Amino acid sequence: MSALLFRNAVVATAGRVFTGDVLTGADGRIAAVGEGLDAGDATVVDASGKYLLPGGVDPHTHFDLDVGIARASDDFYTGSVAAACGGTTTIIDHVGFGPPGCGLFHQIEEYHRLARPSVVDYGFHGVLQHVDDGVLADMERLRDREGVTSLKLYLTYDFKLNDADAFRVLRRARELGITVCAHCENDGVVSLLRREMAEAGRTAARHHPLSRPPLTEAEAVGRFLALAAMAGDAKAYIVHLSTRRGLDAIREARVNGQANVMAETCPQYLFLDDSLYDDPKEGLKYIMSPPLRKPADQAALWEGLRREDIDTVGTDHCPFFFKTQKQAGADNFTLCPNGAPGVELRMPLLFSEGFMKGRLSLPHIVRMCCLRPAEIFGVAPQKGDIRPGADADLVLFDPTIEWTVDIDRLHENVDYTPYQGMRLTGAPAATYSRGELVVENGIFKGEAGRGKYLRRK
Ligand code: URP
């Protein structure tokens, strides 16, 4: 691999923006950052007029997820190609559930096999399906043998944990320095409302958000964070936060002294609202959990980002084909596989609608989309920033490109995007992973399997 000198880029790190140069070495790492750097043997890339950002770190994908009634349509190859085309060079995937009773290693071993074709570097969050002494012991072994330093638990769905088990996990995680991610929805209320709606024939997509009202999230966020506090301030990470009331619960936990509370939201909760469910046919495209919310929730989440009360933007990328897979819910939304695509557009959406529209600074976007996810999940300083010694994972954004989002120009293996028709300013012109050019002008140039598994700290 040849060394590269990015000349005259507008370099955006988590801390500053400046016009200058970035030199990468033949080892795939950043060698120097500065002004007027000597090219030596490096190939010069004229980056004038372009923004050079760290490659994105998406802390929440579901590639190849088996949800029982369907399998997510992006596998680790197509999903990671889409990620790279959108400027994301690291993903941390939430592994799916395994057979009932399986231990923590079962799904990690399965996912090593599934993830082999990945074209970007990747890690896995482990999944907790039940809790017993073996699982609690395996948390340490998984950390030490596999570098899996985060686990996810669900407060809803088939493998939900009760409060006692969630508490046991948090207490053990606190001892081990492991981060516990939580899908927070009140299962009792959601299950009851879904059952009642199905019985009453209220099965159109517009009933989906009504079956998961905002307080189902807020209650579960508050409860999970209280359990984390009782466990001695365990590291607690809220995935896909969607509501103002959930954000209030996060702020309250911090005000009351919890130092290890972290929160993620996703583009769908920032850019889309629940009026999209009103379309009797198209509404199925947005069946996801938690559901899309009201504009007032969107505004609260943007404010949460601005104040950095929300740490990260992940995608919860979990696509299903609209014309086939999503139609399972055509007569009954409860039968529709939950999830939507997003991995390719996270960075372009934030660049265009966050930075170009003046809502957020570029360093702030780098923190939310690159550095904070890398720090929280133990891949910093290797990932998430532009600094000597870090992997040369870089994305060059061209701010002069104006374009309309269209599924035909995306690489996600799915037949729709929730952002169809949005006008965006700025697009990734090139993506580099460990110093290798993997995408140029929307064309993927890397090889299947080039992504490396990340053992995390
Ligand atoms: O609806 C969603 N979010 N699907 C992905 C799986 C999950 O719930 O995280």
Ligand code: ZN
């Ligand atoms: Zn998810």
